[in-house]
Amino acid sequence: MYPATVADWRALAQRRLPRFLFDYVAGGAGDEATLAANLADFAAIRLRQRVLVDVSQVDTRSQLAGQACALPLALAPVGLAGMMARRGEAQAARAALAAGVPFTLSTVGICPLAEVVAATGHAPWFQLYMLRDRGAVRALLDAAWAGGCRTLVFTVDLPLPGMRWRDVRNGMAASGARAALLRARHVLARPGWVGDVVIGGRPLSFGNLHQQVPGGRDLNAFKTWIDAQFDPGVTWRDIEWLRGQWQGRLLLKGILEVDDARTAVASGADGIVVSNHGGRQLDAAPASITALPAIARAVGSQTEVLMDGGVRSGVDIFKALALGARGVLIGRPWVWALAAQGQAGVTQLLAHWQRELLLTMTLAGVTRIADINPSHLITPQEHP
Ligand code: FNR
DSSP, X not given: OOOOSHHHHHHXXXXXXXXXXXXXXXXXXXXXXXXXXXXXXXXXXXXXXXXXXXXXXXXOOEEETTEEESSSEEEOOOTTGGGTSTTHHHHHHHHHHXXXXXXXXXXXXXXXXXXXXXXXTSOOEEEEEOBSOHHHHXXXXXXXXXXXXXXXXXXXXXXXXXXXXXXXXXXXXXXSHHHHHHHHHHHHXXXXXXXXXXXXXXXXXXXXXXXXXXXXXXXXXXXXXXXXXXXXXXXXXXXXXXXXXXXXXXXXXXEOSHHHHHHHHHTTOSEEEXXXXXXXXOTTOOOHHHHHHHHHHHHTTXXXXXXXXXXXXXXXXXXXXXXXOSEEEESHXXXXXXXXXXXXXXXXXXXXXXXXXXXXXXXXXXXXXXXXXXXXEEOTTTOO
8 A cells, every 4th residue: 555644654553563652652641532623623624615716836835933844834743753663753854854844853752863963964943841950951952052953842731741541551651560561562563663663773762861861771761760850830930941041943832722822922932832732631622723713813923823733634734824823733644654664654744745735725726825814714604
């Protein structure tokens, strides 16, 4: 099969990955209601088809965080991506560069920043959480800046990790022999993955945290350190502190409320990402695409509003832009394509989406990204 849709990439990833890793990526918090809403709310949106407009020159180019992009999309930060394919972040960053879109490196990625920069000759966007150890935060910011990063994606919706039942079932959070045995069973069922990642993809540690966890030998040591570093005491005052520490662009990721969006702008953020962390945090939070319009109306003229959660096609990118986003981030789609076919998979996915966005613009009668607006949407009153 030649994979075409995200569902195809997901199915291939499921055949390739050990079950606990597939579930870690695919799953969400609680009953996965928000995860499902992210998709369902996109699917419910209808667009106007327009005809006999001159669409001989359609241009998907755009700018995100001051950076020219071939289409208004960036790869979202995904922890442990390097467990899904050998040196996964480096492979995905190469695909993103070739496609002309930004790649975001997670704090808890496997490849260190220097490896991603060496693989692409280009600094990615860097994602960070607030850590209890502010010295570590400073050191990570300095390392990101020294590595050439100029856009910081600061994630604010994770004072604590969400309740992800799939991970509990798979013993992800548990230590001890029983959990290890369960995971070993999942691993032994996927020899192709073992060869690619476990044998060919070493070292499997959190590459950006080596300085912070000097004794860290394996993923468990890092995990223990990170678990102790979640800081539920973080407030907007810390964002003001952060603003003073980072001279580059600052995007706050994980905003779902208009009031928070306004405060983000007042705190000096250059942009926000309307996000519910892919339905992995507060189950029962609204779909990002549903939260987006009010936020875009409130702050869209003052700051750059991006969104993520449930974007699964070029049509969805168009819908997000029509509802007020400047651009989108994608998480699971690129990770599934990476798990299935490495860099080539991510390249194929992005090529399909660019083509699909261009076609959507063509059929909606729009030739420039900046011209996509709410007039392209059919309202629920017209189309109940
Ligand atoms: C994430 N996400 C995430 N976000 C972040 O800021 N730092 C991180 O390390 C991670 N890690 C992570 C791991 C996995 C497996 C997933 C699926 C997601 C959230 C991510 O950046 C993004 O917000 C969502 O994935 C967007 O939703 P979709 O595109 O997956 O529906």
